[in-house]
Amino acid sequence: MATVTLSESRAVPIPVEEAFDRVLAHPLPSVFRRRRLAIPPIRDVRHQDGEWGSVGQTRTIVLADGGTMRETLTSNDRPHAFGYTISEVRGPMKPLVASADGRWTFEPAGTGTRITWTWVLTPTAAGRVAMPAFGAMWRGYARQALEEVEAILLGD
Template sequence: MAHLLREVGLDFIERAPVRHVFAREVSATPEAVFHALADDVPGWSQWFSAVTLARPLDGGARREVRLRGGTRFEETILVAKSPEVYAYRVDVTNAPGARAMVEEWGLAPAGTGTRVRWTFAVDGTAPFRFACGLARPGLGRAFRDAVNALDRRLTSAAS
């Protein structure tokens, strides 16, 4: 059953009860990575294996995302500043116990490539927060695998 989450802003990332930050360097440029994140929303399912569907809504101001296992999100884009940051808030989800969620993808030049930093910030019921804390290793693996797949996709497209 889908439910509305709290409407929070980008500042929630700094004060969220559960906050995971992962970073990785890739060879693709910040501009290419930003384009894949913000402009090619349907392409997420090609490089982020947990994503089965991603589509822009309302001219790109919002997104619908579906994950393997049936979790669904409706999101509002909070920041799309090329090529530095892409962030969104989850407004509606079927994830039980969730109360607020924001994700931020920060991009910075790293040599000829990009340092990609993903921040996952959430609040919810005590069991939800506990489960999200336990999920850190799995989220880290999912991030690593997704960013590696994105890098392969972008560097093969540039060749």
């Protein structure tokens, strides 16, 4: 099944190491707190053992629409990038998304850091038809999340 790659970036005036450490450990509901059209905010995170950061850790993401997803941390290359897999999608997104491989990267940009969030999405057969619309919604959702990340990092 073909994948779809979605990506958004934002530069912030924070050192790379600080940006990486704070984004990796930050609670998801405060980063993903806003709806973007059909993509809901994250309401809760369950079944996480300890601080997020060890490869192999898993947790359940609970969306505001009642859907859930299992997240598994697949890589941690501090301070450059961390990756994860989204699986076991339940709820309204299940007909569209089979799984996703996510990656956050942190690169020097001037006196700060360029943060990039990427999803390599495996759509369902039905989801393939909806991918242009879903992709546009996801990019807006990612822009909102990166705005939240910047506000968190800058202490706003």
